[in-house]
Amino acid sequence: MRQLVETLFAEAFDNPYLAKMEDQARLDLSALQAVGDRLAFATDSYVIQPLEFPGGDIGRLAVNGTVNDLAVGGARPLFLSCAFIIEEGLPLPLLQRIVRSMADAAREAGVKIVTGDTKVVPRGQADGLFINTSGVGVIPKGCELAATRCRPGDAVLVSGTLGDHGAAILNARGELGLESQWSSDCQPLHGLVEQMLARCSQVRALRDATRGGVAAVLHEFAQASACSMRLFEAALPVRPEVRGVCELLGLDALHFANEGKLVAVVAAEQAQALLAAMQAHPAGHEACIIGEVLAGPAGQVQILTGMGSERLLDLPTGELLPRIC
Amino acid sequence: MRYVDEFRDPAHARVLLQRVRERMALPALRQRHPVRIMEVCGGHTHTIFRHGLEALLPAGLELVHGPGCPVCVLPRERIDDCVAVAAHPGVILATFGDALRVPGTRASLQQARAEGADVRIVYSPLDALALARAHPQREVVFFALGFETTMPATALTVLQASRERIANFSLLCHHISIVPTLQALLEDKDVQLDGFIGPGHVSMVIGSHPYEFIAHRYQKPFVIAGFEPVDILQSVLMLLSQLAAGEACVENQYARVVAEGGNRQALAAVSEVFELREHALWRGLGDIPRSGMRLRQTYAAFDAERRFGLFDMAESVAPEPASACCDQVLKGCCQPKQCPLFGSECIPEHPVGALMVSSEGACAACYQYRR
Numbered sequence: 001m002r003q004l005v006e007t008l009f010a011e012a013f014d015n016p017y018l019a020k021m022e023d024q025a026r027l028d029l030s031a032l033q034a035v036g037d038r039l040a041f042a043t044d045s046y047v048i049q050p051l052e053f054p055g056g057d058i059g060r061l062a063v064n065g066t067v068n069d070l071a072v073g074g075a076r077p078l079f080l081s082c083a084f085i086i087e088e089g090l091p092l093p094l095l096q097r098i099v100r101s102m103a104d105a106a107r108e109a110g111v112k113i114v115t116g117d118t119k120v121v122p123r124g125q126a127d128g129l130f131i132n133t134s135g136v137g138v139i140p141k142g143c144e145l146a147a148t149r150c151r152p153g154d155a156v157l158v159s160g161t162l163g164d165h166g167a168a169i170l171n172a173r174g175e176l177g178l179e180s181q182w183s184s185d186c187q188p189l190h191g192l193v194e195q196m197l198a199r200c201s202q203v204r205a206l207r208d209a210t211r212g213g214v215a216a217v218l219h220e221f222a223q224a225s226a227c228s229m230r231l232f233e234a235a236l237p238v239r240p241e242v243r244g245v246c247e248l249l250g251l252d253a254l255h256f257a258n259e260g261k262l263v264a265v266v267a268a269e270q271a272q273a274l275l276a277a278m279q280a281h282p283a284g285h286e287a288c289i290i291g292e293v294l295a296g297p298a299g300q301v302q303i304l305t306g307m308g309s310e311r312l313l314d315l316p317t318g319e320l321l322p323r324i325c
Numbered sequence: 326m327r328y329v330d331e332f333r334d335p336a337h338a339r340v341l342l343q344r345v346r347e348r349m350a351l352p353a354l355r356q357r358h359p360v361r362i363m364e365v366c367g368g369h370t371h372t373i374f375r376h377g378l379e380a381l382l383p384a385g386l387e388l389v390h391g392p393g394c395p396v397c398v399l400p401r402e403r404i405d406d407c408v409a410v411a412a413h414p415g416v417i418l419a420t421f422g423d424a425l426r427v428p429g430t431r432a433s434l435q436q437a438r439a440e441g442a443d444v445r446i447v448y449s450p451l452d453a454l455a456l457a458r459a460h461p462q463r464e465v466v467f468f469a470l471g472f473e474t475t476m477p478a479t480a481l482t483v484l485q486a487s488r489e490r491i492a493n494f495s496l497l498c499h500h501i502s503i504v505p506t507l508q509a510l511l512e513d514k515d516v517q518l519d520g521f522i523g524p525g526h527v528s529m530v531i532g533s534h535p536y537e538f539i540a541h542r543y544q545k546p547f548v549i550a551g552f553e554p555v556d557i558l559q560s561v562l563m564l565l566s567q568l569a570a571g572e573a574c575v576e577n578q579y580a581r582v583v584a585e586g587g588n589r590q591a592l593a594a595v596s597e598v599f600e601l602r603e604h605a606l607w608r609g610l611g612d613i614p615r616s617g618m619r620l621r622q623t624y625a626a627f628d629a630e631r632r633f634g635l636f637d638m639a640e641s642v643a644p645e646p647a648s649a650c651c652d653q654v655l656k657g658c659c660q661p662k663q664c665p666l667f668g669s670e671c672i673p674e675h676p677v678g679a680l681m682v683s684s685e686g687a688c689a690a691c692y693q694y695r696r
Binding site: 175176177240243244247250305307308309310311312314319322323325 | 326329338375378380381425435446447470685696
């Protein structure tokens with residue numbers, strides 16, 4: 001088993017760094033310094049059921065998730081590590097598909113998986129497969145994205161429709177009994193970010209809206225900048241099928257996870273330019289302006305409802321529970 | 326999205342709001358200020374807060390948030406029963422997600438699950454029956470809760486289980502009826518209400534006749550309403566029109582879903598399977614006679630209370646903390662924010678009182694959307 005797995009990984013992720021088969025990947029500093037002046041370093045662990053879902057799988061998620069964590073800091077993602085915790089009895093063909101999909105995702109994102117680890121644990125001690133990836137990227141000189149930089153008057157944008165991933169996973173579990181299937185939005189965002197930063201100098205902050213959704217990101221921005229955020233309900237982009245799930249179960253697409261969407265805050269005078277830059281990229285073609293930054297009250301996120309009144313947008317509390325009765 | 330967007334149309338809403346303002350300016354209503362309308366159902370409460378409707382209504386018109394959230398009025402002791410049943414070896418406890426976070430006196434079902442109990446979220450009682458079929462060696466208990474809205478699905482599931490002779494399936498039945506509770510509110514001298522926005526989904530099952538006594542005996546206008554903002558505003562307008570004309574009758578704004586006679590098949594299934602309990606406890610309101618349901622003797626084999634030796638709940642249960650104003654909020658005598666515990670000791674993650682428990686509870690909706 002062990003040999004099989006190692007051969008599988010070495011073949012799928014094949015690159016000169018990995019091929020050396022040392023205990024560590026050795027990265028050339030001068031090549032990194034040619035890209036920028038700071039290293040970005042991020043890690044995330046991926047646990048999801050089902051392991052394969054429409055639009056992706058845990059492997060693709062593990063690559064794009066960490067790539068996006070680097071990208072929203074303005075970094076160009078370059079190298080990933082990956083660690084697998086495999087539950088005994090995981091079907092080998094499934095593992096093979098996931099590893100190959102991971103290799104494809106890395107190639108598409110232009111990153112190399114340069115070091116890794118595998119552990120097999122007895123049945124019952126892991127839910128099929130857990131993957132951790134850490135990533136290294138380089139931030140170009142002068143790029144200073146930070147949640148603390150949001151200012152009153154700034155515009156808030158989102159790179160596409162809300163909640164596609166969360167709703168797809170809920171549906172893929174098969175418990176909703178819905179006939180239609182739709183895809184997760186799992187995709188890398190660094191190409192989009194590069195285009196945004198190349199065309200707009202006044203981007204204040206970016207964040208990928210994963211667990212907790214756009215609502216969680218806006219709360220982070222509001223707290224870090226001591227401003228408040230106001231969303232325009234009528235401007236929120238939500239696919240009809242995702243809306244349907246939300247209406248049916250009493251959930252809010254703003255709380256659903258996304259795996260290929262980012263929230264951007266930009267100076268008001270560049271809002272239209274940034275929108276155009278985003279819409280010109282395939283990963284941002286459904287981008288919208290969804291709100292604005294206000295002076296106060298600090299830390300608050302409000303929604304201007306379609307009815308013309310205001311209400312608060314709360315943080316999701318833990319697990320999203322459907323309302324039935 | 327059809328049947329949603331047209332009922333959230335701001336242009337329709339503006340027209341209705343203008344008419345509401347005009348009605349409120351009529352002399353017959355001016356002398357009534359404040360006009361106090363109770364929305365009975367938690368779903369309506371949620372819509373009102375989510376769409377910020379209160380802020381749009383004219384001064385002198387107050388919405389009172391009623392007791393129609395089945396999760397909020399669950400007594401903690403009932404959750405204790407669920408936790409106790411879930412702790413039995415071999416039991417799978419199936420529940421709607423709504424009940425997962427509701428605190429018992431010791432633990433919620435979510436905590437029980439973390440401690441190792443096999444608690445599963447289902448979207449329908451039929452999903453629970455499917456679990457029983459899939460795990461014949463396990464005992465599957467469905468926590469049946471809700472008003473008449475969810476009763477027919479539970480009843481049909483029991484009939485199906487009976488036909489298939491599925492032996493490892495039972496119900497912990499906490500179905501309740503809103504109508505006796507409305508009567509109890511109307512009998513309460515502290516409660517000052519001018520009319521009711523009636524529950525839409527309950528009425529889809531029971532129809533409009535069971536509310537006639539509210540109009541006739543108590544002279545209160547009653548309008549069965551849908552769940553979108555335009556539905557609510559139109560219902561408010563219909564109530565104000567009745568009040569202005571000095572009338573009191575039952576009207577149906579939600580005619581696209583609710584038939585006057587209700588759903589006969591659903592009612593037949595309910596009456597085949599369930600009977601009234603003499604006593605039923607409501608968190609925050611106490612004992613409301615003949616407001617709860619239990620399985621009939623014919624279906625006693627599916628009754629988890631008998632199977633697990635649970636007693637019919639005692640008449641006395643742990644009261645809400647004295648400083649909480651739940652009953653006052655439920656009766657419309659006090660706004661959520663006026664309760665001294667609101668937002669400090671009592672928050673959605675740690676509800677002290679009933680109305681903070683579910684997002685359809687008046688206090689939780691107020692905390693979530695208004696604070």
